[in-house]
Amino acid sequence: MSWSGFKKAVNRAGAHVMMKASKHSEVSVDAEFDQKEESFKKFDRLTSELEQDMSMFMKNFEDLIEVQLNIVKTIDSFYGDYSFELGCDRSSSVNQGNESGAVDGEHVNPRDGISLEYLKLLNEIKDMVLPELLEPLQITVMDPVTELKSYNEEIQRLIKKRGRKKFDYDVLKTKFDKAQREVDILGYEVRRDEASEKKDQLIKQMERLDRVKEEFGQAESIYIDLNGRLKSEVDQYLSLRYSLLDPTFESFIKIQMKLYGDMYERLTSSNLSIDAMTIDEHNADNLDNRLDEILGKMKSLGLLNMARS
Numbered sequence: 001m002s003w004s005g006f007k008k009a010v011n012r013a014g015a016h017v018m019m020k021a022s023k024h025s026e027v028s029v030d031a032e033f034d035q036k037e038e039s040f041k042k043f044d045r046l047t048s049e050l051e052q053d054m055s056m057f058m059k060n061f062e063d064l065i066e067v068q069l070n071i072v073k074t075i076d077s078f079y080g081d082y083s084f085e086l087g088c089d090r091s092s093s094v095n096q097g098n099e100s101g102a103v104d105g106e107h108v109n110p111r112d113g114i115s116l117e118y119l120k121l122l123n124e125i126k127d128m129v130l131p132e133l134l135e136p137l138q139i140t141v142m143d144p145v146t147e148l149k150s151y152n153e154e155i156q157r158l159i160k161k162r163g164r165k166k167f168d169y170d171v172l173k174t175k176f177d178k179a180q181r182e183v184d185i186l187g188y189e190v191r192r193d194e195a196s197e198k199k200d201q202l203i204k205q206m207e208r209l210d211r212v213k214e215e216f217g218q219a220e221s222i223y224i225d226l227n228g229r230l231k232s233e234v235d236q237y238l239s240l241r242y243s244l245l246d247p248t249f250e251s252f253i254k255i256q257m258k259l260y261g262d263m264y265e266r267l268t269s270s271n272l273s274i275d276a277m278t279i280d281e282h283n284a285d286n287l288d289n290r291l292d293e294i295l296g297k298m299k300s301l302g303l304l305n306m307a308r309s
Contacts, residue, residue: 027170028166028170028173030227033227033230033231036234037159037234039238040152040159040238043238043241044152044155044156047145047148047152048149048152051145051148051149054141054142058137058138058142061134061137062134065122066126068122069119069123072115072118072119073119076115076116076119079116080116082116082119121266121267124266125262125263129259133255133258136251136255137251140247140255141251144244148241148244151237155234155237158226159230161226162223162226162227162230165219165223165226165227168219168222169216169219169220169222172212172215172219173220175212176209176212176213179205179209179213180209182205182209183202183205183206183209186201186202
């Protein structure tokens, strides 16, 4: 805070006390502005929530494939230890190298099954599809919301400034009304008593009234101008929000459709295959029974019974 700002804050603190103590102080009310301010505050709150949610979405959007990839890596590890650098299982690389002396790049993974194919597919999506979406997501979704939030902060500062100018206006109006009453009283006493000492007081009081009137006029002009512009432009600002939010949400949806569409296309066009028996059991709703049967066999093993004893 600058020195001049500090002095204004101190003066306003004293004025607050004066306004509370004064019997004749009046606080100006603009119901129209209050209504518009409430509408803006609601919009500002929703914008802040949207910005936070979008930030979280950006992080989760990038992590989504990474989490799936880690899950599939773990699942595939039950069948082998695949290395993308080697292009095959590490154990396979060692064994084949020992047996034939072939270089790593010539090794072919002897495994089949969907876990490895799905692992390769997700890695391809992570390396090729996801990077193409993160930049447009940032530019067309995140950046507009962040910029909108910064605009709101500017308007919030103007509203706070308007509050300070309104307070200055109310204080000076109270001072002006008080000075005017004192002049009226002294003028009446001078006319009634024709006392010379009262005339001197009246002259000084009228000079003070002129100074306060000038200050009040300046404060009134500043407050009315800022108050009027805010009432007009806050309405215009809020009416433009859909022009920004609509294309942002459209892009938000299309980018997700692009990701999931590419994932679906790659999944359906890949070599992923499930054995016919599993498909038949799934279609007949017998897959759960098959899994329960396998778990039952595992549970009945003597090894588990020994652990419970």
